[in-house]
Amino acid sequence: MTEFAEEQKINRKILYWGIAGSGKTTIIDTLYKLTKEQEKIKEHSITIEPIGDLNKIASASGATLYFDRGVFQSKKQKQLYYHIFTVAGQNRFFPLREKIFKGTDGVILVIDSQTNFFEDNIESLKELKSITKGKLIKEIPLIIMLNKQDLKEVIGEEDFIQVLKNEKLWYDTDNNLHVWNPIIYKTCALYDQQKDIYRSFFECARRTGIYKIYGNGKAPIDKDFSKLSINDDI
Numbered sequence: 492m493t494e495f496a497e498e499q500k501i502n503r504k505i506l507y508w509g510i511a512g513s514g515k516t517t518i519i520d521t522l523y524k525l526t527k528e529q530e531k532i533k534e535h536s537i538t539i540e541p542i543g544d545l546n547k548i549a550s551a552s553g554a555t556l557y558f559d560r561g562v563f564q565s566k567k568q569k570q571l572y573y574h575i576f577t578v579a580g581q582n583r584f585f586p587l588r589e590k591i592f593k594g595t596d597g598v599i600l601v602i603d604s605q606t607n608f609f610e611d612n613i614e615s616l617k618e619l620k621s622i623t624k625g626k627l628i629k630e631i632p633l634i635i636m637l638n639k640q641d642l643k644e645v646i647g648e649e650d651f652i653q654v655l656k657n658e659k660l661w662y663d664t665d666n667n668l669h670v671w672n673p674i675i676y677k678t679c680a681l682y683d684q685q686k687d688i689y690r691s692f693f694e695c696a697r698r699t700g701i702y703k704i705y706g707n708g709k710a711p712i713d714k715d716f717s718k719l720s721i722n723d724d725i
């Protein structure tokens with residue numbers, strides 16, 4: 492019986508990637524609180540709930556040591572679980588990031604929007620690109636959070652689209668992958684001022700579902716699925 496139930500489980504892995512201090516741990520803390528409390532966020536009803544507590548391994552300074560991990564269950568499809576990880580952003584943790592990346596179905600890139608971190612963010616994106624070996628967007632949906640938008644001197648959406656274009660992660664309208672261009676959210680992760688924390692997770696989760704169900708693990712391009720609501724699936 493238990494075994495049967497086990498077999499039915501669908502697991503999806505979503506990874507928050509970005510430089511140290513960009514806000515990844517804060518984001519999953521806020522996501523955890525929002526989904527635990529099941530508050531209504533503007534137009535959204537929450538479709539996941541946390542299972543157990545978050546696992547966070549931090550150094551004395553509060554920086555993530557190794558990674559953070561949380562498990563969330565879909566409320567509509569009880570057999571569907573999201574395993575959410577964050578990486579430790581410091582350079583020395585590169586081998587660990589490579590390991591944690593394995594099996595990832597969707598990536599949320601967390602940008603520290605403060606202008607003085609512009610180059611560091613690009614380096615982090617380049618590292619992600621090298622680990623994913625050409626699979627970003629094509630096989631692994633990518634969502635961008637321009638985080639810390641509550642601060643002054645922050646980069647805007649257009650600045651980051653240019654970065655994505657330079658990295659060949661932004662398709663023109665004549666390419667049928669363009670519907671899967673990364674969605675860019677301007678976020679704040681701090682719980683009391685949170686902005687688009689659930690929404691950015693939701694869109695990544697939705698895209699991982701669409702890639703699996705309609706694209707056989709790839710971005711479906713024969714039909715425009717990008718606006719398709721798979722609310723029932725997440």
Ligand SMILES: Nc1nc2c(ncn2[C@@H]2O[C@H](COP(=O)(O)OP(=O)(O)O)[C@@H](O)[C@H]2O)c(=O)[nH]1
Pocket residue numbers: 509510511512513514515516517518553554555577580638639640641642678679680681
């Ligand atoms: N002002 C502001 N601070 C943030 C935001 N997100 C995270 N922080 C702060 O940035 C610092 C680093 O955040 P943390 O989540 O530990 O970053 P991580 O290394 O990516 O996990 C902490 O002091 C957070 O409170 C945000 O959206 N706005």
Ligand SMILES: [Mg+2]
Pocket residue numbers: 515516517554555577578579
């Ligand atoms: Mg952290």
